[in-house]
Amino acid sequence: MASSITKPKIFSSLFVISPSSTSQPSKSKNSLSFLDNASNSRPIGTLISRNNHVSQRSCPIKSVLEAATATATEIDKKPQNDTASEFPRPRILVSEKLGEAGLEVLRGFGDVECAYELSSDELCAKISVCDALIVRSGTKVSRGVFEAAKGKLKVVGRAGVGIDNVDLAAATEFGCLVVNAPTANTVAAAEHGIALLAAMARNVAQADASIKAGIRRRVRKMRSRLSGKWQRNKYVGVSLVGKTLAVMGFGKVGSEVARRAKGLGMHVIAHDPYAAADRARGVGVELVPFEQAIATADFISLHMPLTPATSKLFNDETFAKMKKGVRIVNVARGGVIDEDALVRALDTGVVAQAALDVFTEEPPPKDSKLVQHENVIVTPHLGASTKEAQEGVAIEIAEAVVGALKGELSATAVNAPMVPPEVLSELAPYVTLAEKLGKLGVQLVAGGSGIKSVKVVYKTARDPDDLDTRLLRAMITKGIIEPISASIINLVNADFTAKQKGLRISEERVVVDASPEFPVDSIEVQISGVESKFASSVSETGDISIEGKVKYGVPYLRCVGGFSVDVSLEGNLILCRQVDQPGMIGRVGNILGEQNVNVSFMSVGRTAQRKKAIMAIGVDEEPNKETLTKIGQVPAIEEFVFLKL
Numbered sequence: 001m002a003s004s005i006t007k008p009k010i011f012s013s014l015f016v017i018s019p020s021s022t023s024q025p026s027k028s029k030n031s032l033s034f035l036d037n038a039s040n041s042r043p044i045g046t047l048i049s050r051n052n053h054v055s056q057r058s059c060p061i062k063s064v065l066e067a068a069t070a071t072a073t074e075i076d077k078k079p080q081n082d083t084a085s086e087f088p089r090p091r092i093l094v095s096e097k098l099g100e101a102g103l104e105v106l107r108g109f110g111d112v113e114c115a116y117e118l119s120s121d122e123l124c125a126k127i128s129v130c131d132a133l134i135v136r137s138g139t140k141v142s143r144g145v146f147e148a149a150k151g152k153l154k155v156v157g158r159a160g161v162g163i164d165n166v167d168l169a170a171a172t173e174f175g176c177l178v179v180n181a182p183t184a185n186t187v188a189a190a191e192h193g194i195a196l197l198a199a200m201a202r203n204v205a206q207a208d209a210s211i212k213a214g215i216r217r218r219v220r221k222m223r224s225r226l227s228g229k230w231q232r233n234k235y236v237g238v239s240l241v242g243k244t245l246a247v248m249g250f251g252k253v254g255s256e257v258a259r260r261a262k263g264l265g266m267h268v269i270a271h272d273p274y275a276a277a278d279r280a281r282g283v284g285v286e287l288v289p290f291e292q293a294i295a296t297a298d299f300i301s302l303h304m305p306l307t308p309a310t311s312k313l314f315n316d317e318t319f320a321k322m323k324k325g326v327r328i329v330n331v332a333r334g335g336v337i338d339e340d341a342l343v344r345a346l347d348t349g350v351v352a353q354a355a356l357d358v359f360t361e362e363p364p365p366k367d368s369k370l371v372q373h374e375n376v377i378v379t380p381h382l383g384a385s386t387k388e389a390q391e392g393v394a395i396e397i398a399e400a401v402v403g404a405l406k407g408e409l410s411a412t413a414v415n416a417p418m419v420p421p422e423v424l425s426e427l428a429p430y431v432t433l434a435e436k437l438g439k440l441g442v443q444l445v446a447g448g449s450g451i452k453s454v455k456v457v458y459k460t461a462r463d464p465d466d467l468d469t470r471l472l473r474a475m476i477t478k479g480i481i482e483p484i485s486a487s488i489i490n491l492v493n494a495d496f497t498a499k500q501k502g503l504r505i506s507e508e509r510v511v512v513d514a515s516p517e518f519p520v521d522s523i524e525v526q527i528s529g530v531e532s533k534f535a536s537s538v539s540e541t542g543d544i545s546i547e548g549k550v551k552y553g554v555p556y557l558r559c560v561g562g563f564s565v566d567v568s569l570e571g572n573l574i575l576c577r578q579v580d581q582p583g584m585i586g587r588v589g590n591i592l593g594e595q596n597v598n599v600s601f602m603s604v605g606r607t608a609q610r611k612k613a614i615m616a617i618g619v620d621e622e623p624n625k626e627t628l629t630k631i632g633q634v635p636a637i638e639e640f641v642f643l644k645l
Contacts, residue, residue: 090131090154090405095123095139098159102394106134109402124148132401136160137362137381143170151488155179155404159397160384161189161253162333163414164306172415175493179400179410182252184392185384190256192383193301193331196355197245197261200327201299202237205377210235238327241265246297249332250275250287254303258285261301269293272304294318299327306333314338319345325352331383334359339370346375357383409491416492417470427471430520433548433555434472436569436645437525438479440557443643444544446531454480454505455543457524461516464509473505476525483644522549522558534641536577536614537561563614565605569645572619576631576640580604580613587634592619595627612638 090110094103095118106112115126120140127133127149134157135141141156146167151174156166158180171178199205214229245261247254250272258268268285271293280287294300300322304310314328315338328351330337339360345351356370357379364371371378384393400410409419419427445451456476460467474494481497482489489497498505514521524547532544537560539545547559548569555569567573578584585602592599600618623631623642632640 092132093130096136099394102398105398141166157401181396184396185389186252188386188389189383200355203235207235243298246293249304302330306335312338316341331357429550434475435479438476446533455526461514567616573643574617576615579636
């Protein structure tokens with residue numbers, strides 16, 4: 001008899017992420033190897049009311065970014081305003097100046113510490129007790145910061161657009177969400193780009209400096225004239241009307257610059273490999289290849305992120321392909337330009353002028369040839385520096401950080417897939433089902449070989465292409481890995497962690513005849529290449545197979561191997577394969593009752609009358625070893641397994 005009365009075994013973690021460990025990835029193994037007994041399972045669940053229907057209270061899907069959730073039953077027992085006394089307030093570190101309106105939002109939710117101009121060591125010393133960190137562009141959030149956080153840090157908020165000062169790979173590995181504030185400063189950045197464009201074309205900065213230098217000289221020498229500094233002929237500019245502007249990067253800021261440039265009478269083209277042509281046409285802009293854009297433009301305005309692909313994209317080779325006398329504006333990121341190459345292009349006249357708000361190193365060195373070049377005008381990263389933008393950015397990033405700490409997914413998350421709120425709401429009960437199927441599946445795996453391959457089959461009545469399964473896949477991964485390791489899995493790091501552990505998860509969408517009212521009819525998890533401690537869970541293909549669905553907002557188990565069942569996935573579960581004969585429910589129920597183990601539900605599924613059957617028993621308490629042994633000794637029971645859900 002293949003009875004199972006031991007706790008689930010665990011696999012070694014190739015990259016352990018826990019509050020007490022910052023282990024580095026091991027290179028010795030590439031599969032999930034089962035080891036000793038342990039479990040740090042973190043139960044999650046949809047908020048369920050006392051009548052087992054979905055609670056009408058609005059709530060975020062806590063399991064997406066946090067491990068633990070409370071049930072509505074628990075919440076109903078205490079006043080809503082008692083949350084602070086029940087749970088400690090999160091600690092939020094603000095390392096660069098943030099608008100007061102944003103700070104007020106943060107203070108309403110957590111304990112806020114503002115500590116500016118921290119060194120790297122000082123930041124690492126503070127971060128281990130912080131749940132959230134908010135930075136601008138001056139703070140470098142390196143891998144060392146995430147390691148020093150020891151799993152405590154849940155979210156990093158970048159008050160602005162660019163996130164090149166945050167190590168996204170490290171954030172993802174440690175399951176830390178990174179959010180930015182990309183919309184509040186869009187108009188401010190676009191306005192600054194246009195301001196630099198016009199100022200450069202008309203030599204405003206140089207002429208202003210010339211006049212003021214003359215006045216200062218006149219004051220010093222007590223002269224009545226300006227010593228030849230009224231140089232109208234020297235600062236003759238060029239017109240913008242009819243000139244071609246190439247917008248390199250047609251995102252939020254780039255498109256706003258294009259709109260404003262069109263209003264100035266310029267012909268605008270753009271290059272962006274990810275922009276939609278119809279959106280560009282709606283602004284009156286033609287999308288063109290990179291080479292064409294730089295070769296035909298009179299003015300080039302840069303609005304691209306700094307990535308490995310765009311780093312020093314504008315270099316000697318690129319400048320050589322441009323129209324002689326081109327003028328360049330950069331309010332994006334300094335690193336996209338090779339600054340030494342730009343100086344050479346300015347000296348040879350290939351580039352007539354440059355207007356720069358950003359630099360590779362900020363602030364730039366005092367002896368920077370680029371900053372001191374007579375054909376360059378510069379500003380100290382003022383793109384977002386308007387009162388309105390600063391206030392808007394502060395509020396936007398504060399709300400995103402607070403939302404992340406509540407377990408909500410932000411629309412501005414940069415290292416997690418964007419899941420629209422309406423999709424989150426619809427998938428809420430299926431998120432719970434997905435994790436519980438993962439937990440159930442891994443407990444059915446016998447020791448020996450590791451889990452290497454999992455297939456998830458989504459059955460739906462809708463168009464399969466309309467089903468967004470990223471969140472469900474992440475929660476299945478969470479259910480499989482978390483109960484048997486020290487890793488903390490969420491939507492941010494699910495795919496990364498699975499890959500690190502050598503776990504391959506494939507997906508299939510199958511159209512079935514069911515109600516299209518619901519996004520998913522059922523979810524089936526198949527684990528291949530392993531042995532099962534409950535032989536009845538193995539399908540005809542040799543895989544462990546379990547299938548579940550949502551009924552009345554509650555996750556249910558509907559199939560184990562080739563046996564149909566109908567049991568709620570709540571509490572603990574005992575599965576027994578037995579000879580189908582009268583009295584079995586009573587006998588097992590009596591054994592549990594004698595040991596004061598409360599039965600919450602019971603269901604029997606069979607292959608045929610008086611043949612084989614599976615009895616699924618829900619219990620509130622975990623039976624002791626003696627109780628499980630007595631169940632296994634019932635003659636008609638051929639095998640059984642106890643599962644913690």
